[in-house]
Amino acid sequence: MDNSTLLVLGPNAWVLLAVLLVLAAVLWRTALGRPPLQMLVAGVRALLQLAAVALVIAWLADRGAWAFAFVALMFVVGVWTSGHRVAPEGRWWVAAIPLAAGVIPVAALMFAAGVLPFSALAIIAVMGQQIGGAMSTVTLSGRRIRDELVLRRGEVEAAVALGFQWPAARLMVGRGVAGEAVLPSVDQTRTAGLVTLPGAFVGMILGGAAPLDAGLIQLLVLISLLVVNATAATATLWLSCRGAWVAAGRLNGAFPACRRFPGL
Template sequence: MNGSTLLVLGPRAWILLAVLLCLAAVVWRTALGRSPAQMLLAGTRALIQLAAVALAIGWLSGRGTLAFAFVALMFVVGVWTSGRRVAPEGRWWLAAVPLAAGVVPTAALLLAFGVLPLSALAVIAVVGQQIGGAMSTVTLAGRRIRDELALRNGEVEAAVALGFQWPAARSMVARPVAGEAVLPAIDQTRTAGLVTLPGAFVGMILGGAEPLDAGLIQLLVLVSLLLVNACAASVTLWLGCRGAWHAAGRGGLPGP
């Protein structure tokens, strides 16, 4: 536990972990008026899930076929998480469409070029990051589009009255804000090495990899996430402009 050259682990690390989580819950409650249980539950779940995933990955390391089943489970959880954020009372399962639109073609390109090997650890690590990035993008884009359409509903109806179809009218309002969900990925990529050192890059350097090789791998991950997030946001916009998340007349989206 104390062999890390990045952080000093041990009993004090566990105590600090509890302190950090409690402080985060206090700020979440006092400054933002949210339930501290949300923050505490998130930290507790992360602990349990990371422990379980570490054991699962170790077991899957020599079982390539089962790695894809594990990735499929990650995808289902991502759909549930982002879908319930965007449309908790609607067609939340449609989150599978933008997630797949971002992850599948990007992962296929990595496999086709031979950059991503068909090994359990590589597939889980790389595709898992892509699913996580797409999940965050769908959540942010979907909620931002939903709120913008509800807030500017009058503008959408006015455009329809002028002869626009509903999807086109909604797009005029929603398209400018849909791309905001991709900005964190863009900022992370353009500041890599200046503001932050990505975890995979640091881990490979500490593991003895050549710096240039580690940089190239991290760059591939970051740029692939740009494609994942851009595709996910685009399809989320397409669904939102067609009122696909809710039945007609629900969720602040009137009309067909």
């Protein structure tokens, strides 16, 4: 095997990719009752996007300033993706708030400490992971809080009847589930090196980096993601408890059961 790659690449790899994608689509449809086209489109998009991104990153290698433009594109796509998952017919653009709240302060700290250099490859790699983590957290926490508020609407109304304001009443219900979106990051950090070997760590080892240096870099990434995701979940909870996702006059759209909450 070529020691520059983790897996053996060649024609068999492409055949296996197609088989795995079709298998995933079949399971998505037969076991989970979801449209198989979603899975197929996701796989094809990933192929095309990774190919395009590889070319863009190669072009940006010595153009540090342009890296921020590419990161901005990542951010916009992340807002669009998570926003439409949480509020498909509501104020989906509100997702920009928790994403920015999670990513910008942590990235600023890394720049200020001199840990993250003004290198295109470093900026795209690190901030891309942070945006991706925040995007997943906003999606999971936003949907989970939304569903919990609908399921336990009686508790919210009871709290309001006792004198609580609507945001405070929703907070008592939503707070317990908001943090669940951060648990995958916590588990990934706890089990790093035991259950999984993060991709950046393996890539640096294959690239010839010293094991301790690779470990420290990966640790910085993992811990930064904990802060990013925890902040994104907190901001999502705050916005959800104040009805920020719901467009005025469209309470029956993105959040169908929100019409039951007069204060939303």
